[in-house]
Amino acid sequence: MSAMGDLLAHAAQTAALEQVTGRLHWDQETMMPKGAAAQRAEEIAAMEGVLHARRTDPALGELLETAQAETDFEASSLRLISRSYQRATKIPARLAAELARTASLAHGVWAKARAEDDVAGFLPVLEQLITLRREEAACLSGETRGAALYDALLNDYEPEMRASEIAALFDAMRPRLVALRAAILEKPMPAAISGDFDEAAQLALTREIALAFGYDLDKGRIDLAVHPFSSGSGSDSRITTRVARDDPFNALYSTIHEVGHACYEQNINPLYHLTALGQGASMGVHESQSRIYENQLGRSLPFVTWLYGQMQTAFGGLSTDSPAALYAAINRVAKGYIRTEADEVQYNLHIMLRFDLEQALISGDLAVGDLEGAWNDRFMADFGFAVDRPSHGVLQDVHWSAGLFGYFPTYALGNVYAGCLMQALRADVLNLDAALAQGNPRPATDWLRERLQRHGSLKPPRQTIEDAIGGPVSPEPLLRYLEEKFGALYGL
Amino acid sequence: MSAMGDLLAHAAQTAALEQVTGRLHWDQETMMPKGAAAQRAEEIAAMEGVLHARRTDPALGELLETAQAETDFEASSLRLISRSYQRATKIPARLAAELARTASLAHGVWAKARAEDDVAGFLPVLEQLITLRREEAACLSGETRGAALYDALLNDYEPEMRASEIAALFDAMRPRLVALRAAILEKPMPAAISGDFDEAAQLALTREIALAFGYDLDKGRIDLAVHPFSSGSGSDSRITTRVARDDPFNALYSTIHEVGHACYEQNINPLYHLTALGQGASMGVHESQSRIYENQLGRSLPFVTWLYGQMQTAFGGLSTDSPAALYAAINRVAKGYIRTEADEVQYNLHIMLRFDLEQALISGDLAVGDLEGAWNDRFMADFGFAVDRPSHGVLQDVHWSAGLFGYFPTYALGNVYAGCLMQALRADVLNLDAALAQGNPRPATDWLRERLQRHGSLKPPRQTIEDAIGGPVSPEPLLRYLEEKFGALYGL
Secondary structure, eight states: OOHHHHHHHHHHHHHHHHHHHHHHHHHHHHTOOGGGHHHHHHHHHHHHHHHHHHHTOHHHHHHHHHHHHHHHHHHHHHHHHHHHHHHHHHSOHHHHHHHHHHHHHHHHHHHHHHHTTOHHHHHHHHHHHHHHHHHHHHHHHSOSSSHHHHHHHHHHHSTTOOHHHHHHHHHHHHHHHHHHHHHHHTSOOOOOOOSOOOHHHHHHHHHHHHHHTTOOGGGOOEEEOSSOOEEEETTEEEEEEOOBTTBHHHHHHHHHHHHHHHHHHHHSOGGGTTSTTSSOSOHHHHHHHHHIIIIIITTSHHHHHHHHHHHHHHHTOOSSSSHHHHHHHHTOOOOOSOGGGOOTTTHHHHHHHHHHHHHHHHHTSSOGGGHHHHHHHHHHHHHSSOOOSGGGTTTSOSGGGGTOTTOTHHHHHHHHHHHHHHHHHHHHOTTHHHHHTTTOOHHHHHHHHHHTGGGTTSSOHHHHHHHHHTSOOOSHHHHHHHHHHHHHHHTO | OOHHHHHHHHHHHHHHHHHHHHHHHHHHHHTOOGGGHHHHHHHHHHHHHHHHHHHTOHHHHHHHHHHHHHHHHHHHHHHHHHHHHHHHHTSOHHHHHHHHHHHHHHHHHHHHHHHTTOHHHHHHHHHHHHHHHHHHHHHHHSOSSSHHHHHHHHHHHSTTOOHHHHHHHHHHHHHHHHHHHHHHHTSOOOOOOOSOOOHHHHHHHHHHHHHHTTOOGGGOOEEEOSSOOEEEETTEEEEEEOOBTTBHHHHHHHHHHHHHHHHHHHHSOGGGTTSTTSSOSOHHHHHHHHHIIIIIITTSHHHHHHHHHHHHHHHTOOSSSSHHHHHHHHTOOOOOSOGGGOOTTTHHHHHHHHHHHHHHHHHTSSOGGGHHHHHHHHHHHHHSSOOOSGGGTTTSOSGGGGTOTTOHHHHHHHHHHHHHHHHHHHHHOTTHHHHHTTTOOHHHHHHHHHHTGGGTTSSOHHHHHHHHHTSOOOSHHHHHHHHHHHHHHHTO
16 A cells, blocks of 8 residues: 555544544534533543544654655656646547658668768658658647747757747857857867777777666666667666777767766666656756766766776777876867767857757748758858868758657757756865775766766656755856866866 | 546557658658658658547547546645645644633633623633733734734635735725714604514514525534524535514514524535535624625615505514615614614624724734723724713623634625625616515525635635626725715715
8 A cells, every 4th residue: 555545644633532532522512511621621632642642653653754755656647647647639540650750761862862972862851850840840840930839849858948049048058168169279279189999999898888887787788870869768778889999989988878868867866767757857867967977977087097097007008198188189179060979168169059949840931952052151151161072061960860750849949958967066176186086986877876867757858956955047057067167178 | 537547548549650750750761761851751740630539539528628627626625735835844742622611611701701791700801811822923923923913813714915915905894884873864864663573473583584595405404502503514515593572673684694604504515515615704704694694785775665555464564664674774874883783874883893902902012801891982982972881881792701712703704705796796786676675685695605605615715805896996986885875875
């Protein structure tokens, strides 16, 4: 029986005893002989003693606490199941299946088009996906045009968030990111790491670091895939990675990133597994975990200092001669086409480009046939050099081929949330740097588990973050973190 | 099994099927042969079909609705049981029993003192009760002085209400009530009803009217008592009445009043009986029901017009010759000492007097020995004539002898709430007057049951009223009702 059931049974008995006392009072006013007053006072005092003991029963205090947790769980389940039901009943079954089928097929079409730098080969299926998602957005929003369409899609990934809020956030971030990049690019560029890194050694080190970050391989797997991703939840939370012989950081940091996602899923309260609460609160909150694991922790000076020794051992030496040089190489800000390879400073600028273009695609302001040109123009304006080929431009990302319009901005939200979390974490966890310098991120991941991950979808996304950081969300901590970190690195 | 249990089981199966789809996606990215893409698209579309059917299952819509009601019930139970637990654990068992014993004994002491007009005989036990209640208030509030003490006691009867809010309400009402009374008292006073009214006939008519108002005698009783009261709840909701041979309105209107209380208890959702929700939301809300039954309905012109015929039949004639004269007699505004006999215009002024005096008793600003003088001075100031004996003054009410400090203002709140309810009821229930003119208040009592009574303590008091009236609480409807009714009656 549930605590709520026990609590209600306890309350029912108390209510029955209160009624008994009520009968004594009724009797006193209607039937009782006058001379019985003193005895009645004792009877009522005795009943009050029984009632007071019941009302203050310590077991009641414990039941109340457990029942409150049960109620929170049920209220959140109701909210989420209801939202899913409201959403699903607006979508015809035909459209739901057609979207799933088209997205599945489009994946192969896009992969081929990207491999062949063949934009035209991808556009027909992209057009289909946009048509289907616009139709879906119209079903969801009840509108056929305007901002409501994109907001309806965004809502799938970041509930309760509007594009206008994200645009305001991006407007606040852009000038400081652009200024920081400009200042960095005027400085000499640190040397990159070069060499030939044994794949087995890379995978062994990667696996060791995944475990250090708390990934439980008893409830997960690490496999190879073209694009790293995480999949599943609860006790089957898997990740994939990829290995490049000339770039050990590809496997390493994509793994730490996916470990952030997978640990979030693994660390959700086991009672929530296979319930509506048993997943991350939103894509933005999810991304905050992968980002803080990868960047704020994994690319920090103390952790990289520890990593320097590990890499020397694993690969029998390195092309750089100090932890500081490795740190500079890992946090190198360089011109580049590819979002997934972007440094922390430029990453959000890649997102802003996609956010604006996909809103225009959904609103119909941008025709699919004009997408490549729009991308290339915008890239030149934002990054100052020309896209050399479609696989470095409009074809680089898998998302639109999966119909994921409204997903990209959650990456930038994740960065903002990670900035807020890191500020709160630093205030709470002293000696964090000392632990990281020993290759031990557990003080941080324990904090994240307790403050955020274990709650799953118990609370709405914004509340999930705000409760974890103890205040409102702001881009300021992320911007300050970037300005301080890269200011120190580049002597700004 | 509960709807919530069914809902969670349904959601768990959906979540499991979503995980199955997740495995297909994982496989597609890691292990699937390239040539399987088209078949995989069909597999995923088929799974999406299964999922969409589950997510839009009409049974899910019904479960959601029922589970929402269960959750509301549980959340309210938790709130109320938790409040009771928090309250009770602050009170030592000794104090709880001592209060119950003293209040029980004090009842007889007060009754004797009132019968003998012997203030001094009552003061020692009153002093004890004040000391015990102050001690209780200090336990509850954590304060030893100031407004928090009285607020802690008020909170027992009207949760979430503060004395300062009530004082502001009274300040807004007083000038218009005083002005209305002054204008009325300058006019000729209507004749009262006189005669000798057979007690059995009175009780028979009273019983018939109780049934007309919806009182269920299968789950209640009407007995004789010195002071009319209601007792019990749910399927044992009793009332008492009293009969005076020279005043048939004493039995009649005290019965309609108590029927309002008892119908509220009887009409609460049967699922709430013997639970924390199975009582009226507060004393103020409770009083709104007794008041609207007694005054806005029972003392209305159409109902009194019907009553005129009934009384002529029951008593073989009346000392007045028209329904209009009976209506004027029943709504006569006259000088008087006694709160329970006060007309609608002056009633709240009696409450304001008690509200101020009892706050002073609890704060310690007024010593028990000075209470009678304070009462008499204040009565002279408020009513313009002197109290002639204690049983017409400070000894008239039973409440303080029961330790009920903080209870009186809920009567005036009940009047204010009744004013709001009557305004909303009139807007919703057309032909109300036609039904009342046939001795049928059921359109009104049905509306009150549906809009308010059935919810019991599901919602906090203010929300209970606001949901019923569809807006915020204000004294304006009551004041306008009084000014219109008595303006018309007295030709103001």
